[in-house]
Amino acid sequence: xxxxxxxxxxxxxxxxxxxxxxxxxxxxxxxxxxxxxxxxxxxxxxxxxxxxxxxxxxxxxxxxxxxxxxxxxxxxxxxxxxxxxxxxxxxxxxxxxxxxxxxxxxxxxxxxxxxxxxxxxxxxxxxxxxxxxxxxxxxxxxxxxxxxxxxxxxxxxxxxxxxxxxxxxxxxxxxxxxxxxxxxxxxxxxxxxxxxxxxxxxxxxxxxxxxxxxxxxxxxxxxxxxxxxxxxxxxxxxxxxxxxxxxxxxxxxxxxxxxxxxxxxxxxxxxxxxxxxxxxxxxxxxxxxxxxxxxxxxxxxxxxxxxxxxxxxxxxxxxxxxxxxxxxxxxxxxxxxxxxxxxxxxxxxxxxxxxxxxxxxxxxxxxxxxxxxxxxxxxxxxxxxxxxxxxxxxxxxxxxxxxxxxxxxxxxxxxxxxxxxxxxxxxxxxxxxxxxxxxxxxxxxxxxxxxxxxxxxxxxxxxxxxxxxxxxxxxxxxxxxxx
Numbered sequence: 001x002x003x004x005x006x007x008x009x010x011x012x013x014x015x016x017x018x019x020x021x022x023x024x025x026x027x028x029x030x031x032x033x034x035x036x037x038x039x040x041x042x043x044x045x046x047x048x049x050x051x052x053x054x055x056x057x058x059x060x061x062x063x064x065x066x067x068x069x070x071x072x073x074x075x076x077x078x079x080x081x082x083x084x085x086x087x088x089x090x091x092x093x094x095x096x097x098x099x100x101x102x103x104x105x106x107x108x109x110x111x112x113x114x115x116x117x118x119x120x121x122x123x124x125x126x127x128x129x130x131x132x133x134x135x136x137x138x139x140x141x142x143x144x145x146x147x148x149x150x151x152x153x154x155x156x157x158x159x160x161x162x163x164x165x166x167x168x169x170x171x172x173x174x175x176x177x178x179x180x181x182x183x184x185x186x187x188x189x190x191x192x193x194x195x196x197x198x199x200x201x202x203x204x205x206x207x208x209x210x211x212x213x214x215x216x217x218x219x220x221x222x223x224x225x226x227x228x229x230x231x232x233x234x235x236x237x238x239x240x241x242x243x244x245x246x247x248x249x250x251x252x253x254x255x256x257x258x259x260x261x262x263x264x265x266x267x268x269x270x271x272x273x274x275x276x277x278x279x280x281x282x283x284x285x286x287x288x289x290x291x292x293x294x295x296x297x298x299x300x301x302x303x304x305x306x307x308x309x310x311x312x313x314x315x316x317x318x319x320x321x322x323x324x325x326x327x328x329x330x331x332x333x334x335x336x337x338x339x340x341x342x343x344x345x346x347x348x349x350x351x352x353x354x355x356x357x358x359x360x361x362x363x364x365x366x367x368x369x370x371x372x373x374x375x376x377x378x379x380x381x382x383x384x385x386x387x388x389x390x391x392x393x394x395x396x397x398x399x400x401x402x403x404x405x406x407x408x409x410x411x412x413x414x415x416x417x418x419x420x421x422x423x424x425x426x427x428x429x430x431x432x433x434x435x436x437x438x439x440x441x442x443x444x445x446x447x448x449x450x451x452x453x454x455x456x457x458x459x460x461x462x463x464x465x466x467x468x469x470x471x472x473x474x475x476x477x478x479x480x481x482x483x
Contacts, residue, residue, distance in 0.1 A: 001227065001441065003071040005031070005063060006433035007056055007157070010235060011078050011258045012036055012303055014052065016059030017427065018068065019434040021443065025457040026434065028427060031066065032059030038097035045100040045341075049083065049091070049153070053160050060223045068224050072437045073161075074231030075154045076238045076429060078258075079174040080132045083156040084147035085165075092143055095153070098130035099341040106134035113192055117276065122186050124271035124282030125176040128295060129337075132175035136193040150199050154233035161217065162228050164210045165201040170237035172203055173284035180269050180282065206232045206286045207440045231436040232286045235429045236261045236293075241286050242425065242432030243398045244455035247448055252386060252394040254379065254413075255428070256403025258300045262382050263293025264390055278385050286436060287447055292390065294382045297334040299403055301371045304345035305364075313364055316405070321365030322372050323408050328474045330358045330370040333481055334378045356481065376412035377478050383417050397421050400428035407461070414463040416471075425458040 006017045016031040034055045038045040056075075063071065084092040096102065107129055111119075116127060125131065132152075136144065151159060152171045159165050172178055172185075177193075179186040185197050210228040217223060232238045239255040255261040269282035269290045283291045302318060313321065330353045332339070342348040346367060353360045353370070361367045387393050397417060399410055404423035414421040425431060435450035444450050468474070 001070050001072055003068045003224075004434050004437045004441075005060075005068075005071050005073045005226070006231075006430040006437075007059070007073065007075040008235065008238070008427075008430040008433060009036060009052060009075075009077040010429075011038075011300075014055060015430065016056070016063065017430040017434070018063065018066075018071075019431075021438070024453075026431065026453055027457070028430070028434075031062045034058075038099065041094065044094075044102060045097040046094040047081065047097050047153070049095045049156065053157060056157065056161070057217075057223070060226070064222060064224050070225045071227070072229050072441060073226040074229050074433045074437050075157050076231055076233050076235045076433050077154045077157070079152070079171050079234045079236070080130055080135065081153050082132060082135070083151050083153065084143060085149040085151065086146060087148045089149070089159075091156075092147060096135065098135070101341070102138050103129045103134045106138050110134060110137050110192065114188070119176065119189065120271060120276040122179050122189065123176050124180045124269045124275075125174065126279045126281035126295065127176075133177050133189060133193060136195060141194055144194050147195075147199055149201060150195065151201060152233070155201065158210060158228060158230070158233075161213050161226070162210045163214045166204040166210070166230070167201045168230055168233040169203050169205050170232040170284045170286065171234040174234060174281075178284075180271065183284075204230050206230055206237075206436050209440065229437045229440045231433045234283065236291065237283065237285050238432035238436070239400055239429040240265060240291055240432065241436060241447060241450065242428030242430075242454060243400055244422075244425070244451055244458065244460060245396070245398055246455070247451070249396055250392055250394045251396045251398055252383065254397065254399045254403070256298060256399050256401040256406075257429075258298055258303065260296040260298035260375065260379070260403065261291075261293045262296060262379060262386065263291055264386060264392065264394070266290045266292045266390070270389060275389055278389065280385075280389060292386075294386070295335075296375070296378055296382065297339050298375070301334065301339060301345060301349070302368060304342075305349075305367055305371070308344065308346050309364060318364060318368040319372075319406050319408050321363075322368035325365045325369035327369070327412075328373050328477070330361050330366070330373075331377065331478055331481060332370060332374045334371075334374050372406070372409045372412065376409055376416055377474075379413050380416040395419060399423045400425060402426055404461075407463075410461070410463045411466070414465045415468050418465045420465070421463040422460050423463065424460040425454065431458070
């Protein structure tokens with residue numbers, strides 16, 4: 001097949017992207033884009049999972065209308081959230097969003113029964129209150145016992161398309177329940193949260209073929225004939241495959257979207273005491289790699305600010321306004337849990353600055369500048385930690401995803417880390433999804449060839465480091481902020 005479709009769904013939007021090889025380059029066409037976001041129902045936040053499935057079908061109808069009769073298809077989404085199925089394969093519950101407050105305090109409760117050190121030694125996964133381990137720990141016991149199957153979000157969407165059930169490995173690894181040594185679910189952790197191994201579907205590696213769409217979906221003739229291929233279903237895992245890195249040059253990455261994931265691709269996990277103390281994670285990547293990385297709050301903060309301003313400004317306009325402001329006037333610790341899901345992000349940012357005797361940002365430009373300056377300083381901190389933990393000094397930092405469009409933030413980052421930043425491609429997640437399909441089809445030999453293809457196919461903007469006036473004073477103010 002010459003046509004390949006990536007279903008790429010993030011926490012704020014989703015898209016179906018068509019890709020094909022033309023004259024030695026990968027050419028993309030967006031077929032369908034749609035909004036996503038969790039919704040408050042009663043006292044909890046939920047995803048509209050059925051709407052996401054319907055949007056996939058809408059995108060496939062558009063593909064058929066565009067003349068795509070046969071294609072491969074892969075799905076990636078965010079991680080950690082899950083769906084429980086009953087004996088008939090029907091969904092048991094509304095799907096909780098990971099930012100829901102039900103897991104507040106869950107880590108402390110669970111670790112009364114097993115130490116944090118023991119869990120990290122087993123899994124190598126950083127402690128985040130919304131990891132699947134903690135979500136299942138607070139899930140209704142009766143409903144958990146009723147569940148015949150536990151699928152993660154992209155697994156469920158594959159299931160709805162193909163009728164096949166599986167847990168894809170890169171996504172499952174983020175659950176904090178997969179043992180590093182065995183690559184399988186850890187029985188002790190499953191027992192602690194009240195689930196059984198047989199409730200999970202078989203673990204599948206990227207590159208496997210699931211087969212065609214269910215016949216019930218094909219009867220109308222409105223959809224293309226899709227051969228579904230398992231890609232790295234965790235969007236960050238696909239994004240890292242989509243980094244146009246030269247293997248001969250040491251590199252690090254930031255996958256910049258709702259979250260900023262900063263890390264390196266390693267061949268072996270790194271889960272010693274220092275890595276645990278600094279809360280770094282070892283998520284499985286495609287093709288027997290590990291993504292050793294740190295979660296950073298990312299563009300979520302500016303997304304919320306924009307929403308609260310009734311989308312008066314585009315993201316590009318917010319960057320332009322921020323660039324006109326004086327740098328480093330107000331700073332916030334982006335990974336403070338108060339910014340995870342506040343009632344009012346702008347108020348939370350302002351309160352943080354006020355509490356620490358800083359200038360309180362009022363205008364859209366000043367608020368955006370506070371976020372971008374603080375993110376760049378956060379990247380600076382974690383790049384230093386990453387080097388110390390791995391003993392490696394990357395020559396290049398690749399920023400991929402939507403945040404690569406933010407030239408101000410990319411330049412600030414280059415200035416602070418004092419090395420080259422390469423920004424782009426912005427659609428790295430969909431691209432990584434697509435090249436895994438191409439590898440599975442035998443059109444590419446492996447990741448090295450895929451990354452070379454990506455570098456030849458898409459524009460990348462390079463930002464060289466510049467000198468920064470009064471940088472030491474800025475860093476001292478930054479260090480003095482409470483973590």
